[in-house]
Amino acid sequence: MFDFHLDRFEYFKTQIVNTEKSIIPFIEHLIGSLKPGQNVLEIGSAEGGVLKAFVDKGCLGTGIELDPVRIEQSRKYLSDDIANGKISIHHRDIFDNAFVVEFSGKFDLIVLKDVIEHIHDQEGLIRRLKQFLSPVGTIFFGFPPWKMPFGGHQQICKNRVLSRLPWFHLLPAFIYKAILKGFGEDCDYLIDIKQTGLSIRHFEAIVKRQGCNIVGRKLYLISPIYEFKFGIRPREQFTIISRASFFRDFFTTGVYYLIKIE
Numbered sequence: 001m002f003d004f005h006l007d008r009f010e011y012f013k014t015q016i017v018n019t020e021k022s023i024i025p026f027i028e029h030l031i032g033s034l035k036p037g038q039n040v041l042e043i044g045s046a047e048g049g050v051l052k053a054f055v056d057k058g059c060l061g062t063g064i065e066l067d068p069v070r071i072e073q074s075r076k077y078l079s080d081d082i083a084n085g086k087i088s089i090h091h092r093d094i095f096d097n098a099f100v101v102e103f104s105g106k107f108d109l110i111v112l113k114d115v116i117e118h119i120h121d122q123e124g125l126i127r128r129l130k131q132f133l134s135p136v137g138t139i140f141f142g143f144p145p146w147k148m149p150f151g152g153h154q155q156i157c158k159n160r161v162l163s164r165l166p167w168f169h170l171l172p173a174f175i176y177k178a179i180l181k182g183f184g185e186d187c188d189y190l191i192d193i194k195q196t197g198l199s200i201r202h203f204e205a206i207v208k209r210q211g212c213n214i215v216g217r218k219l220y221l222i223s224p225i226y227e228f229k230f231g232i233r234p235r236e237q238f239t240i241i242s243r244a245s246f247f248r249d250f251f252t253t254g255v256y257y258l259i260k261i262e
Contacts, residue, residue: 009077011049012052014225015053018224019113021224026216037060039109040062041103041106044114045063050111051078055086061088062087064099066091066093071091094129106134108134117196118196123209144254146249147199148251153193154168157185161183176190201249215259217255217256219252220254223254
């Protein structure tokens, strides 16, 4: 176990292993084995660990990231694959029209891991992603449902009590903000997450409105990434909770989806 927010190279390595153990098997179970030369785009590629796992399977990777520090880190960690033409990393915005012109219809798989819950225009994002897909392409989403115990990302709080306090991000915004300010926390970032938090039901409604099919989904009582954060083995959500549309968001710490255009 380690602090993800301090050791970025360790985070990079755990993302590789987590992707190899949970994300790629989830995708391959639904659409078959990944094939050498398939083009994979990752939105919000950060240090590049997720993308690296796909490249190690023989895919060609393209990463797009807005944070210049993470761009620099990923180019360092992935230097060999970049030099060999297996990965390209771009400091661009997915809503940049020039990026669409350059990569329209190119990708067999698009990956968003812990990204969509940070986007304000989530429906517009999915609409834009469809433009990058090849005719047989699919999109993977992995995110923590908003109402789960730490869906507000309060684990990043500097105060030890707040960082371990489940569900308090569900308080009314003015109370939540007052608590954060009272403890000297970064209100703007955490309030922004509160504004963009995504429930299971809302995500599935967006997908449907955008004319996409859910190829498969998996709900986790204990998210796979918790194995690295806390040393707890992953566990799929209980069927009875998965079917309870109101309660499942409160007790589901992670969800995986694969979608495709109808």
